Amino acid sequence: MAVVLRFVDTEGFLRERFFAIVHVTDTIAATLKKEISDVIGRYDLHINNMRGHGYDGATNMRGSWNGLQTLFLKDCSCAYYVHCSAHRxxxxxxxxxxxxxxxxxxxxxxxxxxxxxxxxxxxxxxxxxxxxxxxxxxxxxxxxxxxxxxxxxxxxxxxxxxxxxxxxxxxxxxxxxxxxxxxxxxxxxxxxxxxxxxxxxxxxxxxxxxxxxxxxxxxxxxxxxxxxxxxxxxxxxxxxxxxxxxxxxxxxxxxxxxxxxxxxxxxxxxxxxx
Incomplete structure (x- = not known):
């Protein structure tokens, strides 16, 4: 299965947007975290610079204990989680x-x-x-x-x-x-x-x-x-x-x-x- 990622580089205004498709064997939060982190590193980006991330409402994505958003927050407490607007x-x-x-x-x-x-x-x-x-x-x-x-x-x-x-x-x-x-x-x-x-x-x-x-x-x-x-x-x-x-x-x-x-x-x- 594949996960589509959108990256937005922000410095006051939206400057650059690009997409990446990540192929994963399962949708466990830990697996998604690893694969997404690898892609972020590949584009010479850094987790500690993350300021926002948003997904749908599935437990593996937004779970407050072991969800993907929680795993990223452990690495960067400034990464504000936003629920997908269309899903909301x-x-x-x-x-x-x-x-x-x-x-x-x-x-x-x-x-x-x-x-x-x-x-x-x-x-x-x-x-x-x-x-x-x-x-x-x-x-x-x-x-x-x-x-x-x-x-x-x-x-x-x-x-x-x-x-x-x-x-x-x-x-x-x-x-x-x-x-x-x-x-x-x-x-x-x-x-x-x-x-x-x-x-x-x-x-x-x-x-x-x-x-x-x-x-x-x-x-x-x-x-x-x-x-x-x-x-x-x-x-x-x-x-x-x-x-x-x-x-x-x-x-x-x-x-x-x-x-x-x-x-x-x-x-x-x-x-x-x-």
């Missing part, structure tokens, strides 16, 4: 979303629908077939543009906790394939292969056609479109703290505008649900 955003967003029961239930339902279709090669293939027919019809009526990279047949993406952007990707795929998924679920109900599949498909169909599901689907798509953009910005190579603050402020403004424009979203959902 994720840690703030997930608990905030899960505190709202309706949102938590929505993602639970979304995950179960994705699992139901993707678990079977038959229905997974059926989803692709339905998409091809729908895309061809929409292109013929002018509802979709044509061109390189357009109208690709996609998979229904499952949301995950470890990477917040995967939730946004899952929402996008569900919105784009909503009618196709409905068609596949209806086929599963009509097929009635087994009582368990019939029951799951029937329940999923009822959920997907409900106003609550459609409203939260589009609401979270809007919200996470903003937060996902912020998450990507926080991972940019050239980002500095002042720019990060500006982007956070802009995201807050966009979220406030979304709150004030919920009537438009509500009208759109009512049209979809009719």
């Amino acid at each position: 955003l994720q840690l703030a967003l997930i608990p905030a979303a899960e505190k709202e029961v309706s949102i938590w239930l929505f993602f639970l339902k979304l995950n179960s629908i994705c699992n139901l279709i993707n678990a079977s090669p038959k229905w997974h293939g059926e989803l692709h077939s339905v998409q091809r027919i729908e895309v061809a019809d929409m292109v013929a009526t002018g509802e979709r543009d044509t061109g390189r990279g357009c109208n690709q047949i996609e998979n229904l993406l499952r949301p995950g906790k470890t990477r917040w952007s995967s939730n946004f990707d899952s929402l996008c795929s569900m919105i784009d394939m909503y009618s196709s998924v409905i068609t596949v679920l209806e086929n599963m109900v009509n097929d009635g292969a087994s009582n368990s599949i019939w029951s799951e498909a029937s329940g999923a169909l009822i959920m997907m056609k409900s106003f609550d599901f459609i409203f939260i689907l589009h609401l979270m798509h809007k919200i996470m479109g903003i937060t996902n953009l912020l998450c990507r910005v926080l991972q940019e190579k050239s980002l500095d703290i002042l720019s990060a603050i500006d982007y956070v402020s802009t995201s807050k403004t966009l979220l406030l505008s979304l709150r004030e424009g919920l009537d438009l979203l509500l009208s759109h959902v009512k049209e979809v649900n009719m």
Whole structure:
């Protein structure tokens, strides 16, 4: 496996940035410490000059007893540890979303629908077939543009906790394939292969056609479109703290505008649900 390192030489202002890829046999903190130290020495840098280091929230990285940040602090007490900004955003967003029961239930339902279709090669293939027919019809009526990279047949993406952007990707795929998924679920109900599949498909169909599901689907798509953009910005190579603050402020403004424009979203959902 490989670890990507970014070095920033600072003397009042950011002067130089460069990257190195370190191949390691495992991700034990001691192993990472040794390999990273070797790379630092190779570039004629010194641990005692380190002033900052940042990683994700894994125990082997930020652990206060044997984590990588602790091992480096033993060599240089001035090396201030900074949690990865994008990961910190994720840690703030997930608990905030899960505190709202309706949102938590929505993602639970979304995950179960994705699992139901993707678990079977038959229905997974059926989803692709339905998409091809729908895309061809929409292109013929002018509802979709044509061109390189357009109208690709996609998979229904499952949301995950470890990477917040995967939730946004899952929402996008569900919105784009909503009618196709409905068609596949209806086929599963009509097929009635087994009582368990019939029951799951029937329940999923009822959920997907409900106003609550459609409203939260589009609401979270809007919200996470903003937060996902912020998450990507926080991972940019050239980002500095002042720019990060500006982007956070802009995201807050966009979220406030979304709150004030919920009537438009509500009208759109009512049209979809009719």
